Amino acid sequence: MDEQQLRYFVTAAEMEHITKAAETLSVSQPALSRAVTRLERELGAPLFERHGRSVSVTSFGKEFLKRSRRILQEFDAARQDALDLQAPDRGKISLGFLHTLSTGLIPDLLAGYKARYPDVHFILGQGPSHTLLEQLEDGVFDLCLTALPEFSSKVSWEPLWEEELFIILPAGHPLAEKERLNLSDIQKDPFIHLKQGYSLRRSVERLFREAGLPLSFAFEGDEADTVAGLVGAGLGVSILPAQQTADPSQVVQVPIAFPRALRTIGLSRIQQTSASPAVQAFAEYIRRVLAGELKNE
DNA sequence: CTTGCATTAGCCCCATGTCC
DNA sequence: GGACATGGGGCTAATGCAAG
Numbered sequence: 001m002d003e004q005q006l007r008y009f010v011t012a013a014e015m016e017h018i019t020k021a022a023e024t025l026s027v028s029q030p031a032l033s034r035a036v037t038r039l040e041r042e043l044g045a046p047l048f049e050r051h052g053r054s055v056s057v058t059s060f061g062k063e064f065l066k067r068s069r070r071i072l073q074e075f076d077a078a079r080q081d082a083l084d085l086q087a088p089d090r091g092k093i094s095l096g097f098l099h100t101l102s103t104g105l106i107p108d109l110l111a112g113y114k115a116r117y118p119d120v121h122f123i124l125g126q127g128p129s130h131t132l133l134e135q136l137e138d139g140v141f142d143l144c145l146t147a148l149p150e151f152s153s154k155v156s157w158e159p160l161w162e163e164e165l166f167i168i169l170p171a172g173h174p175l176a177e178k179e180r181l182n183l184s185d186i187q188k189d190p191f192i193h194l195k196q197g198y199s200l201r202r203s204v205e206r207l208f209r210e211a212g213l214p215l216s217f218a219f220e221g222d223e224a225d226t227v228a229g230l231v232g233a234g235l236g237v238s239i240l241p242a243q244q245t246a247d248p249s250q251v252v253q254v255p256i257a258f259p260r261a262l263r264t265i266g267l268s269r270i271q272q273t274s275a276s277p278a279v280q281a282f283a284e285y286i287r288r289v290l291a292g293e294l295k296n297e
Numbered sequence: 298c299t300t301g302c303a304t305t306a307g308c309c310c311c312a313t314g315t316c317c
Numbered sequence: 318g319g320a321c322a323t324g325g326g327g328c329t330a331a332t333g334c335a336a337g
Contacts, residue, residue: 017302029303029304030304030306031326033303033304034304034305
């Protein structure tokens with residue numbers, strides 16, 4: 001059983017018409033007929049039921065068809081991978097990044113890279129750190145832009161840039177006009193943030209710990225946008241990275257004077273595996289743009 | 298009976314394995 | 318390395334079978 005036999009079978013089974021399938025495959029009809037017979041002989045079971053001048057796929061044939069399709073997909077993927085391995089300017093890069101990064105820098109980086117290498121195909125995914133890193137370990141992503149992951153022997157993390165965190169207040173809050181605030185200034189306000197497991201939440205918890213302040217949550221959400229929305233509705237205050245999409249008539253972002261509130265975003269990847277040239281080239285591009293060596297246009 | 302379609306038969310070509 | 322056998326790929330032509 002080889003790839004060609006499977007392709008012949010799949011085409012014939014999908015069309016349920018040997019002559020038309022042979023035309024599609026650009027072989028003579030007997031050649032296809034014989035290839036199918038050989039396959040049936042090897043499998044020891046009929047793939048087609050012959051009724052005079054028509055054929056239909058047997059139930060065994062239908063099962064075998066499903067599996068054959070999967071095998072051929074693997075064949076195609078392996079072939080594509082082999083091609084991609086030789087060409088850094090094409091191929092597939094799957095990138096996961098935090099929800100909070102979906103505006104600004106990341107779209108700009110992607111647009112800049114795509115302008116240089118139009119044949120590169122990006123597959124993007126977003127989510128909280130823990131989900132992204134799980135998917136990274138499962139091979140869903142080649143690279144992820146996340147905050148420092150909790151310990152993992154499989155994932156390596158390389159810091160790239162620092163993101164400032166802001167106190168987010170509803171417009172009209174008594175502190176909304178201030179130029180800078182300390183963490184202690186919002187101690188009495190109901191605090192809204194992301195649920196457990198989010199790296200941003202860990203950063204904020206660490207910030208309060210460092211400042212020696214207690215922290216309790218009035219509301220916990222799944223996305224920074226949701227949190228900002230709840231703040232805008234006057235339900236409390238929060239601490240988030242700059243909210244580019246937030247409506248300034250709803251929420252106000254105030255820099256934090258004390259303690260210094262930064263979180264580092266970096267590139268996560270699986271340590272052991274060797275990335276394709278396309279993935280390596282993209283990682284290098286991000287590094288160089290962020291280091292100011294390269295202009296992202 | 299004619300037509301359309303699948304299979305079989307007989308042939309050639311080529312790649313691979315085995316033997317010397 | 319060359320000779321030979323084997324098996325799979327291809328082709329055309331012939332045959333078998335069922336629908337119209």
